[in-house]
Amino acid sequence: MKKLYALLPFLGLFLIACEDDTVIDTPDPQPVEYTSGTADFSNYVAVGNSLTAGFSDNALFIAGQEASFPNMLAANFALAGGGSFEIPFMADNLGGMTLQGTPISGNRLFLAFNASGPAPTQVAGQGSTEVSSKLSGSYNNMGVPGAKSYELLAPGYGSVVGVAMGTANPYFARFSSSETTTVIADAAAQGASFFTLWAGANDILIYATGGGTGVDQAGNLDPSTYSRNDITDPNVFAASLDGMLQAMTANGADGVIANLPNVTDIPYFTTVPHNPVPLDEATAALLNGAYAAYNAGLAQIQGLGLITEDELAQRTITFSAGEGNAVVIIDEDLTDLTGINPALINMRQATADDLLVLTSSSFIGTLANPNDPTSINGVAVPLADQWVLTPEEQATVETALTAYNQTIAGLAAVYDLAFVDANALLGQLNSGGFQQLDGSNVTATFATGGGFSLDGVHPSPRGYAIVANAFVAAINAKYGSNLPGVNPLDYTGLYIN
Numbered sequence: 001m002k003k004l005y006a007l008l009p010f011l012g013l014f015l016i017a018c019e020d021d022t023v024i025d026t027p028d029p030q031p032v033e034y035t036s037g038t039a040d041f042s043n044y045v046a047v048g049n050s051l052t053a054g055f056s057d058n059a060l061f062i063a064g065q066e067a068s069f070p071n072m073l074a075a076n077f078a079l080a081g082g083g084s085f086e087i088p089f090m091a092d093n094l095g096g097m098t099l100q101g102t103p104i105s106g107n108r109l110f111l112a113f114n115a116s117g118p119a120p121t122q123v124a125g126q127g128s129t130e131v132s133s134k135l136s137g138s139y140n141n142m143g144v145p146g147a148k149s150y151e152l153l154a155p156g157y158g159s160v161v162g163v164a165m166g167t168a169n170p171y172f173a174r175f176s177s178s179e180t181t182t183v184i185a186d187a188a189a190q191g192a193s194f195f196t197l198w199a200g201a202n203d204i205l206i207y208a209t210g211g212g213t214g215v216d217q218a219g220n221l222d223p224s225t226y227s228r229n230d231i232t233d234p235n236v237f238a239a240s241l242d243g244m245l246q247a248m249t250a251n252g253a254d255g256v257i258a259n260l261p262n263v264t265d266i267p268y269f270t271t272v273p274h275n276p277v278p279l280d281e282a283t284a285a286l287l288n289g290a291y292a293a294y295n296a297g298l299a300q301i302q303g304l305g306l307i308t309e310d311e312l313a314q315r316t317i318t319f320s321a322g323e324g325n326a327v328v329i330i331d332e333d334l335t336d337l338t339g340i341n342p343a344l345i346n347m348r349q350a351t352a353d354d355l356l357v358l359t360s361s362s363f364i365g366t367l368a369n370p371n372d373p374t375s376i377n378g379v380a381v382p383l384a385d386q387w388v389l390t391p392e393e394q395a396t397v398e399t400a401l402t403a404y405n406q407t408i409a410g411l412a413a414v415y416d417l418a419f420v421d422a423n424a425l426l427g428q429l430n431s432g433g434f435q436q437l438d439g440s441n442v443t444a445t446f447a448t449g450g451g452f453s454l455d456g457v458h459p460s461p462r463g464y465a466i467v468a469n470a471f472v473a474a475i476n477a478k479y480g481s482n483l484p485g486v487n488p489l490d491y492t493g494l495y496i497n
Contacts, residue, residue, distance in 0.1 A: 034079040037480030039254045041077035044085060045140050045192035046070035047152070047184070047244065048199045051467075052143025053171070056453035056460060057120075057495060059095025059108035060145055060171065067461035067491055070141050070196060072468035076483040077194070085140045088175035096127025097170055099163055104131070104170060109454040110497035111447060118447065120454040123497055132160050135175040142187040144172045148232060149200045149240040150223045152183040188247040195248045195255040196471065198422070200241065200408070201263075203232035204400050208263045209457065211357055211386040212393030216400070231396065234403035241407060245415050256418035256474050259405040261426035264394060267446035268358045268456035270430065274326055274350035277365050277379055281321035286374050291317045297341050307335055315348045319379070326350045327364060327378035329388045347382045355389040358446070358456040418478035425470050434466055436489050442466060450493030461491035 046052050046068075053060055054068025065071070065087050074085035090097075095108040103126070112121035144152070146169055151157055158176025162168025177186050187195075207214040207229050214229030223236050248255060263269065279287070295316050302312040315334065319325050326349040337344040350356065356364075360383060369375040377383075389397075405423060412419040426444075428434065429451045433443035442462055443449035451463040459467060465488035472485040 032482075032484070034484070035480075035482055036077075036080040036082075037476070037482075039475065039479035039481055040193040041080055041082035043083055043140075043191065043193040044070075044074055044077055044195065045187050045190050045248070046073075046143060046196045047187050047248065048143045048197060049147045049202055050143065050145035050458060051201060052196070052198055053141065053145050054143070054464065055145045056455070056458045056464075057095075057108040057110070058453075058455035058458075059106065061090050061093045061095035061108050063093050063495070064095075064108075064461070065089055065141070067464055068141060068143065069464045069468040069471065070143070072465060072486050073196065073471055074140070076468075076472060076485065080481060080483065086137065087141045088135050088139045090127075091129040091133075092127060094123055094125050094127040095129075096125075097129045097131055098127065099131045099160075099170065101130070103127070104163075108495070110495060111454060112497070120447075129174070131163055131170045131173050133174070134160070138177070138186070138190050139175055140190070142183055144169055144183055146171070146202060147183065147199070148202045148206075148223075149237050149244075150232065152199060153240055153243050155180050155182055157182060158186075184244050184247045188250065191251055192248060192253045192255075195253055196257075197241075197244060197248065197255060198258040198420075199244065200232075200237055200404055201260050203237055203404065204260070204397050205263050205457070207231045208389055208393075208397050209268060209357060211384075211388050212390065212396070213386050216396050218400070231400050234400065234407065237404050238407040238411075241411055245411055245417075249415055254417070254479060255415075256420060256471055256478070257408060257412050257415075258420035258422040258471070259408040260401060261423050262401060263397060264355060264389070265426050265430040265444065266457055267444055267449075267452050269355040269389060270444070271358050271446040271456060272356040272361045272364070274352055274354050274356060275324045276361075277325040277327060277376065278323045279319055279321055279325050279379075283374060283376075284319040284321045284325075287319045287376075287380060290374065290380065294343060297344050298337075301337060301340060301344065306340070307337070311335065317347070317349055325379065327356070328380075328382040329354065329390075330382050330385050331388075331390055332385060333390060333392045345382075350383075350388065353391045355394065356383075357387055357389065360387040418474040420470050420474045422467070422470070425467065429463070429466065434488070437487070438489060440489075442488060442493065447494070454494070460493050460495075462488045462493040465491045 054065040056064045097105045107123040109120040111118050156162050157169050158172040159168040159179040160173045163170045163173050210229040216231045217233045220233050298315050329350050330347050334346040364378040366377050367375050368377050368381045374380050430444040433441040435441050442451045444451050453460045465486045469485040472483045
């Protein structure tokens with residue numbers, strides 16, 4: 001303290017000296033002048049599916065729509081001549097929908113904490129979004145959750161009457177211009193000066209999230225014969241995408257197109273381990289006794305030369321006390337032995353190469369029969385095909401994805417559009433993440449990584465911000481603009497109820 005007092009006289013002299021000096025004003029930094037380059041952002045229209053709409057936490061709701069990547073882009077575009085960006089908002093932040101008063105979709109999820117730990121839980125309340133209450137006007141965000149590529153060109157896809165019949169989409173039915181229009185017709189009618197197109201994920205995603213229960217329709221050019229869980233033929237996909245681009249560029253609009261991410265990179269397939277069941281010694285012994293006849297029957301079949309030793313080992317089911325017991329799954333790709341022995345159904349224990357879907361975590365390890373302590377789901381009761389994406393099914397998805405992404409890259413060149421490699425982007429989010437200015441890292445880890453919402457499929461607002469920045473980078477590179485992008489930390493990684 002004495003040293004501080006000793007300095008005070010010198011400090012006073014310094015202040016007096018400063019009074020005699022001429023005060024020099026420091027000029028404010030020159031504000032950045034943003035430019036669109038060769039692009040025209042005055043009328044921006046976004047086309048796509050749930051990823052474009054801002055779907056997250058298993059629902060579409062106002063806050064999510066506001067945090068959609070097209071809305072982030074529109075805010076950037078406004079810095080360089082962009083106009084207004086109209087969104088067909090849901091009626092609330094719950095997300096549920098009704099049709100003639102009957103609920104047809106559930107509310108969004110939030111992370112609840114109960115006796116068994118944190119778990120995605122549906123927000124309570126009755127959603128006030130009624131599908132038959134049509135919105136008027138045109139909308140810049142033409143993202144339609146659930147739409148496949150060819151459905152964006154399907155007449156009647158926005159029919160309210162068709163929703164009840166299962167032939168139309170409830171999200172589009174709310175804001176379609178007529179009962180017979182198409183999504184692309186309504187998008188093209190706005191005469192966009194600039195557009196984004198990110199479409200086609202559902203052409204493989206629905207098959208994958210259904211555990212591969214659909215059919216690969218490669219070679220079938222008639223999508224009217226497809227089931228909902230089927231994979232779209234690559235030629236049908238290519239024709240659909242080309243049709244969209246023809247419509248959107250008819251008036252000379254510039255734009256950007258993104259390819260499709262590998263669905264196996266998302267938390268929906270990377271969260272539940274293949275061996276999540278702990279067993280005590282007594283239960284393991286009971287289960288091994290229950291499977292003894294099954295295993296003996298397999299050994300007998302192998303002894304007759306009807307299956308190989310490798311397949312015998314693959315299909316033999318055993319358990320041990322402790323952690324790490326692999327679940328038992330139905331695998332339709334195994335040799336069908338039921339004609340020889342009806343008890344030898346196509347089942348085996350899962351391996352690390354199998355991908356269990358996120359929703360299976362809600363019942364694996366529980367009792368199918370509360371009165372039978374050995375009736376453990378995933379152990380004594382095999383998981384049906386819909387709960388697991390096997391390596392063979394993953395290969396089917398990969399084949400289609402490769403074909404789709406080759407088409408997207410080719411059409412980006414044909415139509416001279418900016419291109420976003422969303423496949424690489426989501427791959428990085430899954431493998432290493434994106435470090436932020438505050439030192440945090442946004443990853444694809446379920447519930448805690450910040451990049452994905454609680455449905456395990458769609459990004460969180462922070463994840464959508466990372467997507468938006470990839471679009472901005474591609475636009476700047478292609479059209480010579482200098483848009484600043486967005487700060488992902490301005491957006492939440494997880495909604496709090």
